[in-house]
Structures are given as structure tokens and as C-alpha cells.
Amino acid sequence: MRKNKKPIKILTMIRKTLMYLMLGVGAVITIFPFYYMLVLSTKSREEIFSFPPPLWFGTKFFDNLHILLEKMPIFKALWNSVFVAGSQTILVLFFCSMGGYAFAKYKFKGKEALFSAMLATMMIPQLLSIIPWFIMMRHFGWINTFKPLIIPMIANPFGIFLMRQFMEGIPDSIIDAARIDGAGEFRIFWKIVLPISLPALGTLGIFTFLGSWNQFLQAMLILQEKEMYTLPVALSKLAGKAASNWGASMVGTVIGTLPVVIIFIFASKQFIAGMTAGATKE
């Protein structure tokens, strides 16, 4: 404990209590909807629409799941989401680390200009291109396929930037040594740079996976058959029919939310570190 004078001590105590109170209230507000979702997924329709609202778990989870499965192949949607997010993540990791490596470790003509141009594209509002983007996808025959949700983003500026930030810290001597040993440029990237970059790959991987998992507008436009729905699309379609059974919708929400929450709980440090690395260094 600090050895301050008494009045100051009381003041700091009050200040501290206030801070804990505000942080505590904030944390309760952010976490409560998750808890409430879990609670309601175990409740029947009558229990959900009762007053006061239920706050503790019920017993109807599997009944609700059963109702949900009659309306929506939710596990197919879960698999679709895993497939889309997983394959996008793998491709992003490969292409973005390659681009990041080039920007971090090579000297080449036009590097600065190319890099700034790339970053500038991040500022372009997505809505500007959504209509022609959809027309293109239709032209390619990509409607009702996963390609439009995976391919366009595989080499994105955010990922390249993030990987560059990390790879700038790799000592040049390692790369030069490999060159002297006669390793080709791609081989150096693949065998030496990538393995060292695992922490950054983890961060980017989590980011990409979660971003892809939550993708909605494009997915809704492209995926038009039930069997192809990803989780957000499936859940949005449930909303229309939700009036009949909210418990079932809440089971769907749990299935859509829990995987990312679990990933986040295990990797929140990496996630936050990656985000701040991307945002504060300009």
C-alpha cells in the first residue's frame, strides 16, 4: 500500500471504487447478452415470454434444437461456415505472408508507392462496388458457390500489412545466409521466413477466420439455397420465422456464436496484440 497522507488516501479509495464500479458495469453489460442467449436457448416459448424474464437455465435445449433442425439444416450451415472460413484462412495466410515478406525484406523500385496505394484501398467503402461485384459473380456463374466468399479477399491489404509489421523484425542475416547457401527466393520464404512468422500467422489466421465467419451481406446475396447457407445467412432466415419459436432461434445463435467465443477466449491476447499492431503503427 502507498504511504500517502490520509485525505489523499481516502480520495484514491473513492476514485478506485468508482473505477471498479464503472468497469464492472461495463463488463456486465458486454457479457450479459451472451449469458442471456445461453439461458433462452434452454427455455420453451412460454418461459421466454413470461414476466419477469427468465434468468436461469431451463431444460428445453434439445427440444429447441429439434424444432430448429426441422426448419433449418443448422449443422450443414455450421459445416459450410467452417469450410468457407477455413479455406479462406489458409489462402490468406499464404498470400498475405508472401506479400508482407516482399514489402518487409526486399528493396525494389516503386515499393513505397505500391505499399501506400495498397493501404489506400482499405479506405474504399465496400458499398461502392457491391452491385457490380454481384453482377460479376453472376457472370462467372459463381452464384450459390463458396468462391465469391473465399477468393476475392485472399490477398488483402490488412493481412499483408500485418505480416509486414512482423516480418520487418526478422534479421536480414538469416535470409542472407540462406541465399549464400543457394536457396531460391521462394524456398527462403517457405522454409525459413514462414516458420519464424508463426505468431503473426496465428494472429492473422484468427482475424481472417472470424471475419469470414461473420460475413453477411455478400453471403446473403450469393448463397440462395438452404443447403449452401453459412451460419449468418441461416440465422437471418430464421429471424423471419422466429415469431413461432424463439428458443429454437437462440439455439441457432448459440451454434453461430459459441465457436468464435471459444476461439477468442483461447486467443484473445494474440487477437488484441494483432489488432493494435495494425492500428497504432502508421
Add this chain to the structure above:
Amino acid sequence: MDLRLSRESAPYVFISPFYIMFAIFGAFPIIFSFYLSFNMWDGITEMKWVGVENYIFVVTDPWFWKAIGNSLIIFLMTTIPQHLIALTLAYMLYLGTIKFKEFFRSAFFLPYITSAVAIALVFQLLYGQHFGMINAMLKWLQAVPGIGGLFELMHLDLPIRWLGDPKWVKPAIALMVTWKFTGWNLILYYAALQNIPTTLYEAAKVDGASPIQIFFKITIPLLRSVIFFAVTMSIIGNLQIFAEPYMLTGGTGGPANSGLTAAMYLYNTGFKWAEFGTGSAMAYVLCSFIVVFSMLNKYFFRDKG
């Protein structure tokens, strides 16, 4: 396969995927969109050149202005509290006398990673008129002496029809967006705070400055560029807001279209009514709004830093 890259060509090969992808899926649609905006097209029959007619239609369309207005109001209703709360809480966490820092940081960040669609379903229930948790809380609060009188003073009629009353739809959307994105800003501000040299604080403390004085005289001015970045992201994100209002209003825009945002209106124009030309013109007008607001923001936060 022995495909050897020279040291000179390798970087170009390595960075090329981005530029190729951007040319196909980014630049081309944007240019095509510009061309489309001068045409009438439903995507099936032949395209018809109409000049600036689409733009005239868009800027004289009262629904478009209503939608822009809705987006702006939601943007203000969520951006201001988001950044105020984020800055305050980040500063508290930063001050260092707090335990469970990691827990608080992760907890605040959690909403950001979840799907807007999934969370909107939960919020629909939280906003329920008769059985929703938020109205239940307000009812309990009303019973607390003093607060009930305050509610009366504010003409607060309980229970609130969050998603059924045109007056409350925008606050309901803004509240959910605030819930979802405050943590993102908080993490950003927290990281930026840690970059401020501690010697500055120590000097201020020696001079007898209180934490609140330090916050306003040292912290805020030094955070100017980060605030600029975070607010820019809020502008770009919130003026394009789609999933949250779409879900909370069941895709309809809500009572009296009070929750119809510009992005939703663009979606309706382009995809529900297949007016690709008008939709493209609308996208350009909307984006010029985003550019104007980003520049205003730059004027406020950046140039003086």
C-alpha cells in the same frame, strides 16, 4: 519443378496477388459501377444510357434523404458514446491500479468478434416490449425513488416499444452498435495510451496535476491521431451500416422506415428492385458523403496535431 525467381523479380511476384485480385474484384467493379450509374439496367434486358438521370433521381428522392438522415442520426447516436466510453474506460485501465486488467480488456472486446446477425436475434428479445429484459430493468429502476420521477420528467412511457415505435428504433439500433464496437475502440485507445512516454505523466504529477487534468491536458492532445483513425473507421463503418438495422427491423426498415439506413436502401434499390443503375448512382452519392465526413474529421482531429 524448378521455377527459380531472381532476387529482382521475386518481390514483384510475391506482391502481385494483391494487385491482381484488387484489379478484378475491387477496381473493375468500381469503374463498372460508375459506368452503370449513367445507365438504366435491370441486369436482364438491354442496358440503356440515361446520362445523369439516375443521379437526379437519387438526389431528389425523399426516401433516399430519409435513409441518409437515418444513417447520420444512428452514426451520431453511436459514435459519440462509443468513443467517450472507450476513451474513459481505456484511461481507467491504463492508470494501472486496476486488477483483472486482462479480463476487462477481453470482456469489452468480446462483442466485436460476434456476428451482427446472431447478436441481433438476442437483442430483439432484449428489446421485447412486454417480456424484454431492458424494459424489465427500466421497470425495476422506475420503482427506485427519484429515478421514477426522472423518467416522468423525460416523458418516458414504459414499456418502451423499442422496435415498434418510430421514435425508438434508431436508439435501439445505435445501442446495439455501441455495444458491439465500443470494445474495439477501447483496445485501440488502450494501446495508444501505452505509447505515451511515462515521463510526461511523471512531470505532470510532480507539478501537482490531478488524473483528470492529466487526461484532458496531456492524454487527449497526444491521442489526437489515434482518435482521428478510430473516428475515421467509425465514419466508414457506420455510414455503411447494414446488418444491424436489417436484422433489427426484420429487413423492412422498421415502422415508418425509421430504421431504414442508406445501405439498406441501396440494397433494396439494387437487389430487391433490380435497379442496378440507380443503385450504382446511389452508391456514388453515399460514398461522397463518407468522403466529406472523413475530411471534416481530418479537419477536426488531424491538422492541429
